[in-house]
Amino acid sequence: MLIARISMRAASLLAAGLFAASLGAQAADVFGFIPSGGRTLLAKTFAGGPPADEVKALLAAKHTREEWLSYLRSRSKAMTGLQKLSEKELLTLADYLSYNMPLPPAKIPANPARVNWEKLLPPDGRDFTLDYCQSCHIVTVVITQKRSKDAWLGSMNKPSHIQIKLTREQRDALASYLVLNAAIPIDQVPEELRAGGATY
Ligand code: HEC
Structure with missing residues (x-):
C-alpha cells in the first residue's frame, strides 16, 4: 500500500518533469522557423555515417563557395545525407564551408563515427x-x-x-x-x- 502510494507519487513527479521538459522543448522551438545554418546542415549530413575518408577530406579542404557547391554536388553519392538538402541548404552549407574549412588539424577527429558534430563544428x-x-x-x-x-x-x-x-x-x-x-x-x-x- 505504502509502496503503491510512493510509486504513484514518483510517477506523478516524473510526469510533471516530462511536462516541464516538453514545455522547455517548445520554448526552444519558437526559433524553429529560422533556417538551419551550415553547422547543423553538416552535422545532419555526417549523421548519415559517410565513409571516414570522405569526412576527413571535407574537413581538411579549402575552397571558395562556388567550388564547395560543385564539390558537394560531386560527393552526393558518397555522402548520401547531402541528397536530402534543398538547393538553398546546399548553398548555405557551401557558404559555411568557405568560411570554416579547413578545420585546424588537431580538430579533425581520428574516428569520425564517434563525434558529436553539433559540438565539434564551429558556429554558423x-x-x-x-x-x-x-x-x-x-x-x-x-x-x-x-x-x-x-x-x-x-x-x-x-x-x-x-x-x-x-x-x-x-x-x-x-x-x-x-x-x-x-x-x-x-x-x-x-x-x-x-x-x-x-x-x-
Ligand atoms: C548592443 C545592442 C544591439 C545588439 C546586440 C544588436 N543590435 Fe541591432 N540595433 C540596435 C539599435 C540601438 C538599433 C536602432 C538604431 C540603429 O539602427 O543604429 C538597431 C537596429 C538594427 C537594425 C535595423 C536598422 C539598421 O541598422 O539597419 C538591424 C537590421 C539590426 N539592428 C541588426 C542587428 C544584428 C544583425 C545584430 C546581431 C549581430 C544586432 N542587430 C544586435 C542595437 C543592437
Whole structure:
C-alpha cells in the first residue's frame, strides 16, 4: 500500500518533469522557423555515417563557395545525407564551408563515427544571430530584412552594433548567412516574436 502510494507519487513527479521538459522543448522551438545554418546542415549530413575518408577530406579542404557547391554536388553519392538538402541548404552549407574549412588539424577527429558534430563544428550564421542579435531588439528586426551583404555589414559596423563581440570574419560569415536566409515573411514569424518589435 505504502509502496503503491510512493510509486504513484514518483510517477506523478516524473510526469510533471516530462511536462516541464516538453514545455522547455517548445520554448526552444519558437526559433524553429529560422533556417538551419551550415553547422547543423553538416552535422545532419555526417549523421548519415559517410565513409571516414570522405569526412576527413571535407574537413581538411579549402575552397571558395562556388567550388564547395560543385564539390558537394560531386560527393552526393558518397555522402548520401547531402541528397536530402534543398538547393538553398546546399548553398548555405557551401557558404559555411568557405568560411570554416579547413578545420585546424588537431580538430579533425581520428574516428569520425564517434563525434558529436553539433559540438565539434564551429558556429554558423544562425548561431550568431540567436546568440548576438537579440539582447537589444527582438530577432525579428534581423531575420525579416532583405539586404545585400554590404548593407548587412554596414548595419553591423554602425555605432549601435560595433561593440558586439564578433570578429570581422564572423561578421562577414553572418552577413553571408543572412543574405541567403533572412527576408523571412512576417507571417512565418511566430506571433510572440511579432508584437513589441524593437525595445531600443
Ligand atoms: C548592443 C545592442 C544591439 C545588439 C546586440 C544588436 N543590435 Fe541591432 N540595433 C540596435 C539599435 C540601438 C538599433 C536602432 C538604431 C540603429 O539602427 O543604429 C538597431 C537596429 C538594427 C537594425 C535595423 C536598422 C539598421 O541598422 O539597419 C538591424 C537590421 C539590426 N539592428 C541588426 C542587428 C544584428 C544583425 C545584430 C546581431 C549581430 C544586432 N542587430 C544586435 C542595437 C543592437
